[in-house]
Amino acid sequence: GAGVSQTPSNKVTEKGKYVELRCDPISGHTALYWYRQSLGQGPEFLIYFQGTGAADDSGLPNDRFFAVRPEGSVSTLKIQRTERGDSAVYLCASSPRSGARETQYFGPGTRLLVL
Amino acid sequence: AQTVTQSQPEMSVQEAETVTLSCTYDTSENNYYLFWYKQPPSRQMILVIRQEAYKQQNATENRFSVNFQKAAKSFSLKISDSQLGDTAMYFCALLDDKIIFGKGTRLHILP
Numbered sequence: 001g002a003g004v005s006q007t008p009s010n011k012v013t014e015k016g017k018y019v020e021l022r023c024d025p026i027s028g029h030t031a032l033y034w035y036r037q038s039l040g041q042g043p044e045f046l047i048y049f050q051g052t053g054a055a056d057d058s059g060l061p062n063d064r065f066f067a068v069r070p071e072g073s074v075s076t077l078k079i080q081r082t083e084r085g086d087s088a089v090y091l092c093a094s095s096p097r098s099g100a101r102e103t104q105y106f107g108p109g110t111r112l113l114v115l
Numbered sequence: 116a117q118t119v120t121q122s123q124p125e126m127s128v129q130e131a132e133t134v135t136l137s138c139t140y141d142t143s144e145n146n147y148y149l150f151w152y153k154q155p156p157s158r159q160m161i162l163v164i165r166q167e168a169y170k171q172q173n174a175t176e177n178r179f180s181v182n183f184q185k186a187a188k189s190f191s192l193k194i195s196d197s198q199l200g201d202t203a204m205y206f207c208a209l210l211d212d213k214i215i216f217g218k219g220t221r222l223h224i225l226p
Contacts, residue, residue: 033214040218040219041218041219042119042206042208042216042217042218042219043160043206043216044216045213045214045215048213056212056213058213059213089158091158091160093160103150103162103165104162104214105162106152106159106160106161107159108157108158108159109158109159111158
């Protein structure tokens with residue numbers, strides 16, 4: 001069956017531009033998570049959705065970052081006025097439900113490079 | 116605050132040998148979950164093994180097993196009969212209300 005997919009796989013943009021990163025979770029998974037992985041680091045939590053609502057957005061670094069999941073399936077992570085420090089791999093994961101018992105299944109990530 | 120520490124940035128072992136990756140963590144919770152994830156160059160994080168803190172028995176998945184020491188807050192991963200395909204970054208992770216990852220150990224399996 002299809003796993004979590006993310007598009008684009010790589011994105012190069014210029015400082016100050018706006019970018020959108022897309023995540024398609026596994027069909028039927030109600031929980032969706034976004035992480036950021038900087039070079040040489042483990043993934044860091046950004047936000048997670050249960051259905052259409054953001055259940056926890058405490059990891060978003062500032063108000064330039066925003067994510068939506070309008071129909072409870074596909075999610076888009078939006079970054080405004082990109083900065084060089086935003087360069088990282090952005091990982092998406094999904095699980096059948098939220099909660100500590102649920103294993104998260106990860107996508108291949110989008111590598112964002114801000115010049 | 117929850118933390119996860121992996122003290123070995125990089126390791127190399129010969130194919131077919133056994134290797135142990137270390138992980139220590141800190142949490143004030145009593146019920147939590149621990150994971151080892153593998154991240155090959157393709158970037159996709161793959162779950163290797165999980166352990167529920169309330170279970171005393173160490174989890175095992177084929178060649179992968181853990182040594183879970185709850186009192187010491189230690190969660191090491193043992194890979195037996197290592198294979199070239201095991202070459203990857205390995206991340207230890209702690210999950211109570213949200214998942215916290217360590218910085219990873221880069222493992223090289225040498226032919």
